[in-house]
Amino acid sequence: MKQQELIPHLFRTEFRKITSVLCKLLGLAQMEIAEDIAGETFLLALETWPYKGIPENPAAWLHAVAKNKAKNYIARSNVFNTKIAAELKHTTPCAQEIDIDLSEKNIKDSQLQMMFAICHPSISTEAQIGLSLRILCGFGIEEIANALLTNKETINKRLFRAKEKLRSENVKMELPGDTEIDKKLETVLLTLYLLFNEGYYSESSDNVLHEDLCMEAIWLTSLLAENEKTNQPQVYALLSLMCFHASRFAARRDKNGELILYQDQDETLWNEELIAKGMYFLNMASTGHVISKYHLEAAIAYWHTKKEDTREKWENILQLFNQLLRIEYSPIAALNRTYALAKANGVAEAIVEAEKLNLADNHFYFTLLGELYKDLDSNKAKQNFEKALILAKTPTDKQTIQKKIGALSAG
Amino acid sequence: MKDFLFVYRADYNAMQSGTAEQMQEMTKRWMDWLGSIAAQGKLIDRGNRLNNSGHVLKPNNVVTNGPYMEIKESIGGYSLIKAESYDEAVEIAKGCPGLTMGGSVEVREINRL
Amino acid sequence: MNEYMLIFRHEDGNRVASPQQIQAWMKQTMDWIGGIAAQNKFVQGNGLPFDDARVVQHDGVVTNGPFGEIKETIGGYIIVKADSADEAAEFAKGCPVLQGDGNTVEVRKIAKADGVH
Structure with a gap:
């Protein structure tokens, strides 16, 4: 790694370690001091490495400098005299012997x-x-x-x-x-x-x-x-959900950075390793009695790792959204549920249900209606896409909708 | 532990509406009873009272005013509790103040939807 | 907005259904409730199995079902949010229980915030 990349990289990995350990030592109230010490440590690296060369073990170098700075700070400050000294009196006679455990x-x-x-x-x-x-x-x-x-x-x-x-x-x-x-x-x-x-x-x-x-x-x-006090099923469920989503990173943007919708993605670009991890964690999450929203979202994400449009897939997704909405309503879950309903029970039923949703200020709502009408009534589809276009705020959303309108007139 | 639903029934039409003091006394007894279930950590949801008027839907979209005028008893409210068994749930139900007013408590195990 | 309880009353709790019928009925029920939840109008609900139910009578006598003076059995309930009894009744119309001849859904407004049962 080149030096101009090395320091930012180390900053990302080591700054947080130093800050957390120092906060633990100095107390959370001294968070800014901990941040300052970590920051000064990196400043010193920036100032000295270009001249003296990169140390053999850069992380260890940073830890050593941070330790020294922390010890100096403790020796100087009132914090030591009033707070830490009182607590450490019995074990530690002076600042230089305080163990900063990295x-x-x-x-x-x-x-x-x-x-x-x-x-x-x-x-x-x-x-x-x-x-x-x-x-x-x-x-x-x-x-x-x-x-x-x-x-x-x-x-x-x-x-x-x-x-x-x-x-x-x-x-x-x-x-x-x-x-x-x-x-x-x-x-x-x-x-x-x-x-x-x-x-x-x-x-x-x-x-x-x-x-x-x-x-x-x-x-x-x-x-x-990893921690046995916190490794509860919903933690694994959230981790699983994140892995499934992250598996699509490479497939969800084109060369220009534009978003590619799920149905248009090249699934050979999906990351198999992350999918496997997601499945492993979902398995780990399947204990206990509580089904959290993370469990349901992870299971929905799992079915999305299967690109093929099967009845089984959409029936499962529909039931998972049914359950998710009962735990926690959100407009986006309501819309996704309606899409799954169209796939599992048919478009006609989905249109009836969509019209009950009362989300007329949401561009995704009209995009969904446009999608549902696409093969039934291209005029109605177009009207809905156009309503969506008026409500959409970001360029990405507008572009996506415009493409859909384009596809209608082409077909 | 299993979850149970208590359905409180009574013939509300036949019931005399008591004095303000009697009503207050009754309220207190309900609250104390539910409080004692809660104190045992067995009250999931103290539930609700249901208004006397209502509708009944029959197949083919026939809607009538209800509830169930043709019968005397109607549902007045419900609560959700936890118990090890039906027998324990029934024991808890026996303390319901509604029973002293000629009402009954239906005890039903719950199948979480 | 008010809350209403929709109580599913089955004409005959002893009627036996095939596993396929039960499965189809479950899906319809889940889809029906999902549709209400998608409108942000679902509060809670539970199914009540018919087996082993009890009634504690006012004289302390405990009987097994059927319940009350009618042979109808409550099979479950949900609580929905609605502006009026009519809106709640509209939700009830979609309830798959109504496909069974003689079954009914009772719609009752929940009495709120009066601290009394």
Whole structure:
């Protein structure tokens, strides 16, 4: 790896490790100090490596520098005198002997605890996602702003307020106790799910960034799956869902970065390894009594890994959407259910059901109606596609609809 | 543990509407009874009372006003509880205040949809 | 918006159906409920197996079904959201239970927030 790629790469993998471990040591209230120390460590690498050459083990070099900086900070600061010293008095006589544990195990434990600390109900979901990207995924502020389609100032403010809140709520870095873990895990999973969706469905044009977001979400979820306190069925279900979706990365964009719809994708580009992983995790998720929405969405995603249009496939997808909607309504699930209904029970029934949906402000609704009418009444199909076109906001959506109208007049 | 539905029935037309105090007393007894089931960790959903008026649909889209005027008893409400067995569920049902007003409780195991 | 309970009443709970009939009926029921859920009008619901049911009478006597004074048996229920009893009745019309001769669906408004059963 060339130097100009190496440092960003290491930043992505090591910044978060250093930050989590230091937060664990210094306390969550010192999150900014931890970030600063990690940031200064990388600054030193940027300043010295071009002249002295890349160290033999760059990650170990970064860890060593971070340790020294942390020790210096502790020695200097009041934090040591007032807080840590009180706790460490019996075991540690001076700052130089404090063990900053950057072992694989402590890194993973710290990151897992950080995940629960950040996904705290006192801060908004948006802020949870932002902080997760910063602290757990090592994203820069600008990258976060790009990924979440906003600007740096907004993200800075959002993160600042969230950190303040975590401080005032006195949130600790620890795994929740057995009685609380289910409830807290629910929040963590929702954040990870949204983080993945942010990458998967985002409208911005930076595809590499999107895939990165998704892969980070997968990585964080697998941390939960590896720990025996958190490896619950719904964690595996979410992981399975993510793997199935991610398997289509290579097939869902064309050379110009434009989205290719599922039915037009070249399935030979689907990633077999991720599909196999998805199936493995779905299997692991099939224990216990609770069927979460992640289970149902993973099972739906599983059926989508079979490209062939069979009755069995659509009947299964229909029943899964029926179940999903009973647990949690969403307009997109309602529309997808209607599409599956057309495939399983016939277009006529689906049109009757579609008209009851009351989603007349949603362009996907009219796109769906257009699809349903396509082979029955091309005039009606066209009218619906045109309504969709008026409601569509993004260029990608408009383009997709325009193609559909084009295909109608061609046929 | 299994889940059970309690269906509360009574002849609501024959029931005297009590004084405000009696109604309050009855409410308290219902709340205390449901509270005791909840205290055992066995109340899933305290359920609801159903309004007296309603409709009945018959095949071929025939809609009549109901509920079931031809019979005396009608459903007044329901709750969802947990119990190890039908016998335990029946034991719990025996404490229902509606029974003292001439009503009955139907106990049915639930098949989750 | 109000909530209504749709109660499925079967004319005869002892009537035996073939596994194929049961399967077809299950699919119709799931599709029917899915259609209500797709309109964001589904609240909850359960099936009630006919076997082994009991009634606790007011005198403390416990009997097995059939229930009440009628031989009709409740086979399940769902709770839906609707603006009016008429809208709730429209949902009920799609209920597959009504395909059985003599079966009915009772539509009852749920009394809310009065703290009483």
